Amino acid sequence: MAEVEALSKTVKALFINREEEEAEAEKHICKVDTEAVPGGVPAASASLPLMDIPIIDFSLLTSPSSSIEELQKLLQALSSGGSFQAINHGIPTTLLDKVREVTHQFYELPSKNKLNYCREYGKPEGYRSDIVSEHQVPEWPDKPETFKEIMHEYAMRVEVMREVLFKAMAKSLKLNENCFLEMCGEKAMLVARFNHYPPCPRPDLILGFKPHSDGSVMSIVLQDKEVEGLQFLKDNQWYRVPINPQALLVNVGDQAQIMSNGIFKSPIHKVVTNSKRQRISVVVFCLPNSEKEIEPIDELVNETRPRLYKKLKDYANFYIQNYQQGKTPLEEAII
Ligand SMILES: O=C(O)CCC(=O)C(=O)O
Ligand SMILES: [Fe+2]
Numbered sequence: 001m002a003e004v005e006a007l008s009k010t011v012k013a014l015f016i017n018r019e020e021e022e023a024e025a026e027k028h029i030c031k032v033d034t035e036a037v038p039g040g041v042p043a044a045s046a047s048l049p050l051m052d053i054p055i056i057d058f059s060l061l062t063s064p065s066s067s068i069e070e071l072q073k074l075l076q077a078l079s080s081g082g083s084f085q086a087i088n089h090g091i092p093t094t095l096l097d098k099v100r101e102v103t104h105q106f107y108e109l110p111s112k113n114k115l116n117y118c119r120e121y122g123k124p125e126g127y128r129s130d131i132v133s134e135h136q137v138p139e140w141p142d143k144p145e146t147f148k149e150i151m152h153e154y155a156m157r158v159e160v161m162r163e164v165l166f167k168a169m170a171k172s173l174k175l176n177e178n179c180f181l182e183m184c185g186e187k188a189m190l191v192a193r194f195n196h197y198p199p200c201p202r203p204d205l206i207l208g209f210k211p212h213s214d215g216s217v218m219s220i221v222l223q224d225k226e227v228e229g230l231q232f233l234k235d236n237q238w239y240r241v242p243i244n245p246q247a248l249l250v251n252v253g254d255q256a257q258i259m260s261n262g263i264f265k266s267p268i269h270k271v272v273t274n275s276k277r278q279r280i281s282v283v284v285f286c287l288p289n290s291e292k293e294i295e296p297i298d299e300l301v302n303e304t305r306p307r308l309y310k311k312l313k314d315y316a317n318f319y320i321q322n323y324q325q326g327k328t329p330l331e332e333a334i335i
Helices: 002-010 042-047 067-079 093-108 111-117 147-172 179-184 254-259 315-324
Strands: 011-015 055-057 083-087 189-197 207-212 218-223 230-234 237-240 248-252 269-272 279-287
Touching: 055 067, 067 083, 067 147, 093 147, 093 189, 093 218, 093 279, 147 179, 147 189, 147 218, 147 279, 179 254, 189 207, 254 315
Parallel strands: 011 189, 055 083
Antiparallel strands: 083 248, 189 279, 207 269, 218 248, 218 279, 230 237, 230 269
């Protein structure tokens, strides 16, 4: 029980609202001409190739006899596309479905209920991506009634997964298995973002999420079971991310790219909208304790691979500041 309590304090909810009636579509229109990459037009999504995302068996990462090959696969995945589909991750499919279900239920609530959880000015947690003020943000919404319980359970399971993942990342680089965990500190955080993309009448003009890389160390993405939308940029080409209902998609975030001195790659991704169907996703961002400084791990800095990034504290905040000024945070972190 103590563990549940401790974890719940590190897990905060972040709600992004993309309600149709509040969409103010004009503001979100993307100038497709300025997207200097082929395949940037969401309407053309169906013809884009599917990304061949490696599948990593999490149960093998912890078994000494079979882990070497799986660790090699993990290193290859994180240092090329920067993502993989995790299977046998220990989180029951029934729980994944419940997380999807309460996310849908939350977004089906009338606006007045959701506005109780509005994001406060300057704070990352809360409902709506627009900046609002005067609202107190509770840790988790009271409605739907099962929300807290399900998210507690999910957060605990993701925390176990985070530990296995961070240790495996270190082992894949032949480092002390605790080095990523230690750099994140004892009070490392998990931050959940619940994305909701309502049907959009002009998917050719309006993106669900503009191209970005994540400011996390690693991100664990629970995708919609039926509706595709996430796309990755690789070698100047957009690829669709296939749906795999039992798997969790794991992405490298900027902070793992910094810690690994550029070996792991934080992928650029975006989300396109769909004219007929709504879509949800739940992303858990693994973040360090905001008091901890992060930097390239010493053993990964040498003559052939000089130190690429500065030492930084509270990268999540550094990310937001730079993002809001239209800068690419990771580029600003380069020495
Ligand atoms: O909706 C998705 O699949 C991904 C959303 C995303 O990239 C994010 O929340 O950072
Ligand atoms: Fe993202």
